[in-house]
Amino acid sequence: MWIYVLRRTLLLIPLFFIISVVVFSLIHLVPGDPIDSLLGPGSTSADKIELVKAHGLDKPLTVQYFVWLKNFVTGDMGQSIIEKQPVADMIFYNMPFTVRLGLASLFISFFLGILLGIISAAAKNTFIDYISMIIALLGVTVPAFWLGLILMLIFSVMLGWFPVSGSGNLQTLVLPAITVGMGGAGLIARITRVSMLEMFNKEFVLLLYAKGLSKPAIIIKHVFRNALMPVITIFGLRLGWILGGAVTIEIVFSRPGIGNMLLSALYRRDYPVVQASLIFLTMAVIIGAFIADIMYSYADPRVRDVYK
Amino acid sequence: MSILQVKELQVTFVVDKKKVTPIENVSFEMNAGEVLGMVGETGSGKSLTAHAIMGLTSLVGGTIGGSITFKGRDLLLLSEKEMQSVRGSQIAFIPQNPMTSLDPVYRVGNQIVEGLCKQVKIGKRQAKQQVIELMGKLHIPKPDRVFQQYPHQLSGGLKQRIVIAMGLCANPSILIADEPTTALDVTVQAQIMLLFKEMTRTRNIGLFLITHDLGVIAQVCDKVAVMYAGTMVEFGKIREVFNSPRHPYTKALLQCIPHIGMEKGSLAAIFGNVPSVDTYPSGCRYHPRCSSSDSLCEESPPLLLQIESDSRVACHHYLGKKD
């Protein structure tokens, strides 16, 4: 088991390299020169050459890459061209907000999704099933930013229960987390339902009834426990999809965070910030998938044995 | 006094707004310490009969008619809650396929303990002790090690024993085994059958054994019930049925068993196929394949006649052609 975890962890390293290369080269494909925006009116081409040199942009791309990578790994993520402050500082200021939002919305996704999934599987083809599945389907189909705006309109503007925007206390987290969580909840509810219904038809369920167990015990302890495996798998694969909502939601609720930072840097072509936030977002997704993978092998004894 | 008495059992389902009756006219009784075999082709309603006795057909939407009397109580009148205390502790079930009948994510020992603790007031540790002991009695090697293993780590024979242990753990009065050896090798089959015989004797259990293998029936059963297309055609003591079958289907079935010394080419086969539940013929369900059927057989289904205390037959021609 530990060997498996170790091997999976080591696999993250080449993945990091691939991502860093992709992110680095993508940024250099973006048209428009950020240096131009730094130059004040009336500056000469000599000024420009100086600035280019100062940012190390005159060296070949491969050299630039390795210098950048070395600095990045050692914690020096460069200087924001626009904000004139270390990118690392900006990342560490914004990171906690995104982590909080991400964790809260994952919790809502899981809790609500599994609840809806179990209810509708247990009440298959009844009114309750249809209602739960329509809620789940809406969660999947409604664009996150629109849901955010509507929730804001209802709960902040009309009812005044939650603040419109901000990031200070727990109250400001409620609406954004629900908005992002709804998409994930819909996805998880649908998978849970399908997976549970599949498990209900397994032969071992008959024997559980024959042992004299009650239906709730069978559903929770056995059917759901088995149905959880595909849910974890899909969850790991679609984690990025769920968290993708967080990027836009930070804009909707004007919350600080990596997504918000990335977007404003993208508008202003602030390369170092874009690069760093992209790497952090991507790595978050990959590490999430990695954790799901470990959870999966822990939850299923058959998978665990394969890696022994 | 028999321990289990099934009278005119009938199971109906509604499929696509049409009523189908996969089980009709099934009556038999069974005593403690006795092995009752139920034989029939695939789809003749053997498993469904077993599920009906366990009260499991209602879970998939079936309706049961008739009566199932167990120790003087009609099981059909019990609530689901009351049935839960009967299942496992009074009437236990051993499923058809041990390979897929265990929950893959729990240790096999804990799966046995789970059933035991549900039925008997007992501590976890004590239950574990008892289960390991029982596993030993079932000739499971290194029971304390097997206890900790997951289903996928065990062989078919071991899984079968685990499932049997699950059935026996709460000391039931009746054990229903649904083709318990079909998934196993022939040598393992024989071992398991011996084990069954041993358990029924030492624990005074009534064993209800479902199989399509007449050889198994001849080997271990005291009584046999023959099913055809959801109806019971004959019921009786093993010797009587094998030596002088009364129903044409039983006769034909027995002629299908090869035995050493028979002439080459004389092995019989029954003409035609078993009808499926939505194409059951009118009258006697066997009449299209029966060599001695007449217009009466086509028109009205025969009653299951009680001939002696322990033998029954459902054939219009039985009375007329008594030999």
Next chain:
Amino acid sequence: MTKYKHKPPWVVVLQRFSANKMGVIGTILIACLVIVALFAPLLEPYSYKEQNIAIANEPPSLNHIMGTDDFGRDLLSRTIRGARISFVVGVLSVLISVVIGLVIGSIAGFYGGVIDLVLTTIADLTWSMPAILIALLLVAIIGAGLESVVVAIGLSYWAQYARLVRGQILSLKSAVFIEATKSMGASDYVILFKHLLPNSLSPVIVAATIGIGNAIVLEATLGFLGMGAQPPTPSWGAMMSNGTAYLFISPWMIIFPGLAMMITVLGFNLFGDALIDIMDVKNKESS
């Protein structure tokens, strides 16, 4: 001879489909969208671009069922025109994704080995990333505007089709009829294009149906972030992006285009789900 008349397969599929209530609802919703998109100019009660500041930010009324926007333009007319844009964006970008996915997926599945490993890793990596992130970057590279949005969305969603095609080809490759074709001396190309690809299309079609819905949402999200279609274009995303500033003054600017989009996406999802049920396609992953 036989009593049973075998119905052609499409009749069976059609019969099963019409028995699926959700699928029928989905079909109706998609049909409505197609009709609105096709006949947009005829259905619009007003010009979608004519500005009239005198009636700016008017709430819904009998004259303007959905109200007017900040330039006094009729929101109903703009939403109708938006249907056309969304539909075109959805279909075109999914077409791009499917073509890329087919090419990459069939190469990976057919040749296997190192090629497969590399392509699969790239596809898995792409698929695990939030599509919005990929699309944002691509739009940043190729520039904003409706055409680049179509391309960006197409490039963001190819991975799921590649995965599907690869899986299908892998399972078909060992099928008996392929072995038979091979033993008769058919070339790689004949096997791939005449046998493998046509037989792996049904799950791709199902995924593409749902994919159109996703593409429409992505277009709107990009538009909302200001990276999509630019202002005068009445794309649903751009309309909502524009409306954000007026959320507290004239919320109808956001509510109605959003509702239209929700109904559209719901239609594609219901339709796709019904297809999955009927064709018994194993692609729960794309749900």
